[in-house]
Amino acid sequence: MPRKKAPAKKQPKKVLAKKAPAKKKAVKKVVPKNVAPKKEKKKTKGPNYATLRGMKDILPKEGVSWQHMYHTAEDIANAYGFSYIETPILEQAMLFTRSIGKGTDVVDKEMYVFEDKDGSRVCLRPEVTASVARSYINHGMQTFPQPVKVWYWGQMFRHDRPQAGRYRQFHQFGCETLGVQSPVVDAELIAVAYNTLRDLGIETTVRINSIGTVEDRENYIVELVGYLRSKRSYLSDESKKRINKNPLRVLDSKHEQDQAVMEEAPQILDWLSDKSRGFFMNVLEYLDEAGIPYVLTPTLVRGLDYYTDTVFELYAEDDEGSQSALGGGGRYNGLIEQLGGEETPAAGFSLGIERIAMVLKKQREELEKQENYKPEKPGGIFFAQLGEQACKRSLYLIEELRRKDLRVYHNLAKSSLKAQLETANKLGVSHTLILGQKEVQDETILVRNMESGIQEVVDQKKIANTVQKLLSK
Secondary structure, three states, X not given: XXXXXXXXOOOOOOOOOOXXXXXXXXXXXXXXXXXXXXXXXOOOOOOOOOOOOOOXXXXXXXXXXXXXXXXXXXXXXXXXXXXXXXXXXXXXXXXXXXXXXXXXXXXXXXOEEEEOOXXXXXXXXXXXXXXXXXXXXXXXXXXXXXXXXEEEEEEEEOOOOOEOOEOOEEEEEEEEEEOOOOHHHHHHHHHHHHHHHHHOOOOEEEEEEEOOOHHHHHHHHHHHHHHHHHOHHHOOHHHHHHHHHOHHHHOOOOOHHHHHHHOOOOXXXXXXXXXXXXXXXXXXXXXXXXXXXXXXXXXXXXXXXXXEEEEEEEEEEOOOOOEEEEEEEEEOOOHHHHOOOOOOOEEEEXXXXXXXXXXXXXXXXXHHHOXXXXXXXOOOEEEEEOOHHHHHHHHHHHHHHHHOOOOEEEOOOOOOHHHHHHHHHHHOOOXXXXXXXXXXXXXXXXXXXXXXXXXXXXXXXXXXXXXXXXXXX
């Protein structure tokens, strides 16, 4: 039988290698010569936090001025026999609603009020007088020798419109005298406020008035409201609203149209009882004896409901002749009783520290513009060191000098002598102590006169006496 032919083997298909896609030619961007290339935006590491509106950082360069204001206030308060008190920043909201009064801007518009986790309504304190009155009641201070005289320095909070010298978080220095009804108390408080500003170098004007007792004020308000209604068409919209809510606030309105109306308004001094009028006249006589200048201001009423009888404000006059209020106060005989305590006469004042700082800054800038201006040299000495062993020894010597109540400036983190001497020059110190490796071994130290550059070698054991002599010149 014939053999069958084997089927022909299929030839494998030739697989053609795929060609790699042709590389695109890089196209160079042509940047016109006159056009600057765009800068790439830098990626930020995190959110950029800023202070809230109406809040302010007190920076290190301002610190010296703030410390000066604090110590001046402290010295004055101590000199007049006031003791320091500090009350909580957070209080019950009702404390200020009852004391300051509904219808006032502070209560109606400016208080930071919120609900606590236990459901109670609390607020950041807008002022301290009510807190001091609450503390007087809580701690039985009516049993203390009277009067109780206290002073404070602290932060307050009001949701006010931020402007120059006015913030939503601000500081006040104040004094309160509780437990005595005497015109000399009112005069003394005015003297403390006036002399605090004078010691800071600020010339001020004291504006003063009496709003009498609650009964005096009620009788006067009837007459005032009648007058305001007859002049309603001439008043600002804000004052129109106040006629029924708080008519006394119209008296010190800042609107020009209101001020024109108030020039012919009935004056509260004409409605004082004989007792209130006599008390006020005695206050003025004490101020005359103390040589404190004042201006009788019939439209001055203050913005808080608890005031009775004497009220006053302090103003600083600038170069243009305009004035800004730096603080004020008055008598508040019914406040402690209103808060649940016994009938207790009291008076006090507060000064706005931010406003004072603004005035002092402006004075300093004007002084620096003068041709013959020379900055005051700080009362202290600079300590410079060079080398590891000298740096270690410096800690001991600086501490020894501080124990002698000597002010020593230094920067131990800097190792360069040149950099340290530059710092000493910027500070304006008269002398610098220099401790190097050789001085450590010899137990000596160099005393350099920063003006002449002359140096002398002093035994380390005698350095405190040497510095005392230099600083006493």
